[in-house]
Amino acid sequence: MVNYKEHRLDRTFGALLDGTRRAILAHLERKESATVSELAEPFAIKLPAVMKHLDVLHEAGLITRSKTGRVVTVRLRPEPMREAMTWLRRYERFWSKNLDRLAAYAERKEAEARNGRR
Amino acid sequence: MTSLTLVRRIRARPSIVFEALITPEGIGQWWGPDAGPVLLAEVDARIGGRFRVRFRMLDGTEHESGGEILEIVEAKRLVMSWQWTSGGESEENGEVSRIEIDLKRIDSGTELSFTHARLRTEASRASHERGWAGALDKLVRRFETEHSA
Numbered sequence: 001m002v003n004y005k006e007h008r009l010d011r012t013f014g015a016l017l018d019g020t021r022r023a024i025l026a027h028l029e030r031k032e033s034a035t036v037s038e039l040a041e042p043f044a045i046k047l048p049a050v051m052k053h054l055d056v057l058h059e060a061g062l063i064t065r066s067k068t069g070r071v072v073t074v075r076l077r078p079e080p081m082r083e084a085m086t087w088l089r090r091y092e093r094f095w096s097k098n099l100d101r102l103a104a105y106a107e108r109k110e111a112e113a114r115n116g117r118r
Numbered sequence: 119m120t121s122l123t124l125v126r127r128i129r130a131r132p133s134i135v136f137e138a139l140i141t142p143e144g145i146g147q148w149w150g151p152d153a154g155p156v157l158l159a160e161v162d163a164r165i166g167g168r169f170r171v172r173f174r175m176l177d178g179t180e181h182e183s184g185g186e187i188l189e190i191v192e193a194k195r196l197v198m199s200w201q202w203t204s205g206g207e208s209e210e211n212g213e214v215s216r217i218e219i220d221l222k223r224i225d226s227g228t229e230l231s232f233t234h235a236r237l238r239t240e241a242s243r244a245s246h247e248r249g250w251a252g253a254l255d256k257l258v259r260r261f262e263t264e265h266s267a
Contacts, residue, residue, distance in 0.1 A: 013236060092124070094151050097152065098149065098150065098151055099230070102128075102148045102230075104148070105147045106130035106135045106138045107128060109138065110134050110227065
C-alpha cells in the first residue's frame, strides 16, 4: 500500500517535470475540459507529440479522456496533484522555517567571527 | 526528480554556513521549525556516514529524522538521504527522500540552495548499499566538467 502510494507520487512528479505537460495541465485548470486539438494549438509541436504527453499525464492519473465520435475530450483529474501538493506544502513550511533559523544562526556566527578579528 | 527547492541568501561566508549544517553544535542551534530544543544531534560527516537529529517542538511533540550522507564537499555541497524515524507524518513513515544542499559564494555571503526530492524506491535502496548513487553523480559531473573543458 505504501509502495503503491510512493510509486504513484513518483509518477505524478515525473509527469510534472515537463514544461509542456505543466502547460497542458494549466490550460485544463482554466478551461475545465478541452479537445486534443485545442490542447495542441498553443504548442509548436505535432499532434502525435501532444498525444504522447497526454499518455504520460493519463498514466499518472492527472487527466481523464473520453471519446465522443472522433473527438477526444480531456479533463483534469486533480487528486494526484493534490496529494503531491500536500507533500510539497508541508515540507515547504517545515524547511522554510528551518532555513530561516539556520540563516539567523550563521549570520550571528559571521558577526562573531568579524568582531573577534578586530 | 526535483520536488521542492528553496533558496536563501545568507550574510555569512560559506564555511560558516557549512559548519552550521554539518556539526552537532551547529545543528543544535537551529534545527526544527520553531524555538523548541534540539534533543540530540549526531553526524558522522563523511560519505556513507549516518546522521540523526531529534527535536521537541513547542507543542511538546518530539520528532526524529535521520539518514545517510551521500555526498559531502567542504563548504560547497551536501547530499543526504532523509527520513522520519519517529514522529513524522504517519503516511510517510519509512519513506526515504533525498536532500541536496549547495552553497555558492556571493558578495553578501552565501547563496544556499536547498532541494528536498523524493528518491525513487530503487534509487534509495541502491544508495543505501554503500552510497554509490552519490559516487555516480560525482562521476557524471566530472565527466561533464572534462567534457566542457
